Amino acid sequence: MTTTPIPTTAPPRLAAPAAAGAAVSGAAYDEAIALTRRLKLPHIRRALAEIVPTAKAQRWDPAEVVRALLAEEAAGRDAANLRTRRSRAAFPTGKTFHIWNEDASSIPIPTQSALRTLEWVGRRENLCICGPSGTGKSHFCEALGQAAVDAGLTVAWFTIEDLGALVRRHRVDDSVSKAMTRITRTDLIIVDDIGLLPVSADAAEGFYRLVDAAYERRSLAVSSNLHPSGFDEIMPKTLATATVDRLLHHAHVVVTQGDSHRLTEATTGNGVVPLN
Template identity: 65%
Template sequence: MEQLMRQLKMPHARALAPELLATAKSQRWDPAEVLKSLLEEEISGRARSMLATRRKAAGFPTGKSFGSWDPSLSTVPLPTQQALRTLEWVHRKENLVVCGPSGTGKTFFLEALGQQAVEEGRQVAWFTLEQLGGIVRSHRVDDSVNKAIAKVLRADLIIIDDIGLLAVPDDAAEALYRVVDAAYEKRSIALSSNLHPAGFDALMPKTLATAMVDRLLHHAHICQTSGESVRLTQAMAGQGVSALS
């Protein structure tokens, strides 16, 4: 049986088999029940393995999810939060822009949405603007930029984090335009920014910004966060660190 499961590439069932067969023999299980248990373990194990692979491929920065998300701390209206968590907008290949001051939960919310998308079987890719610029820069040497962008678009949801904190180099501006243009009506983009997209022409050439924002916002949900930084508020209340012993 072990050899047969090796040939069939059933590692999860094979790992469980010795213990399960011993239990089945002592308790006189029906053969069909034994087979059912082994197949269920293989299916479950493959699902766990695929989930781990999707998570690793996504490149999330911290691993935050809705398990630790407090919706009351966000200024995004609760009905909007709930609607976005259904991920219907990803199915419709629509975009999401979350903009507002630093520390108001933009990155946390987008990562939690990305984690949920991964758990539901979707491919997700997480980038900073700097990382996208690096892709264009490294692939311009051999004129393979289009292939690199096509690889980015293998994901169902592309998340681009923290636009507006720093000046945007030419490579990064080009990369952002290329990704938004290539994804238009084909993939979903979720973007966080300290600026509303209407102000992106202050970060990059106006012509490029106008063309990019036009495509980005055509099928987009825009959420504006506000208020004081949650991180700073927690730090001032002594909640940012554990007490010294």
């Protein structure tokens, strides 16, 4: 699996000459526009009005004109695909590494750096981040997911109760296995906030089914207030044992420590904008 996309960049945009309107008129131009519609090339269509007169004024080589137009189409498609992957991931807050303070995290910086390479995703390994509430587990998982999307991977975000709802929805027509198969076509699957509350029977079943379906096929990232060895406190012991056995077999386990970042901000008056 390739985790770093090949960048596609268009040539620098140059100012179109004053006679651009005249330069892009005529039967040939109209036919070119019609062909871009027929062939579904919207980004080339938008670029034609600028690139054609610029190429004519600067006497570009015909091959350069073709390259510039194709580069515009490729860049436009890459941007559209990125938006689609990000939307389908269903991230809860939009947090990325741009607002992540690696020095404030209890996760060792070398570990953070290694995880941010996403090489573990390519190896179909799992990640379990466990520790007290407010120590950055969800933020780090979401930032990893956002980085994976930027790298061209597909990501899906769930809470454990989302999995319970999925089981209930698909149990009606006995399609739970098919639903799990669809989910595990995703490169990275994130399950957030395990351990805050007791897990319902449906959620426990959904979590087990997901872990089992993804085992050695896809990467899972799990954030939890409990270490996985304690999952039998919130779900049936037999199911917890089978789930943890598969989850941890190829997993990196990261334990966070310290006080809640949220509580620290609140007690220092940094959680709100001061009132005037």
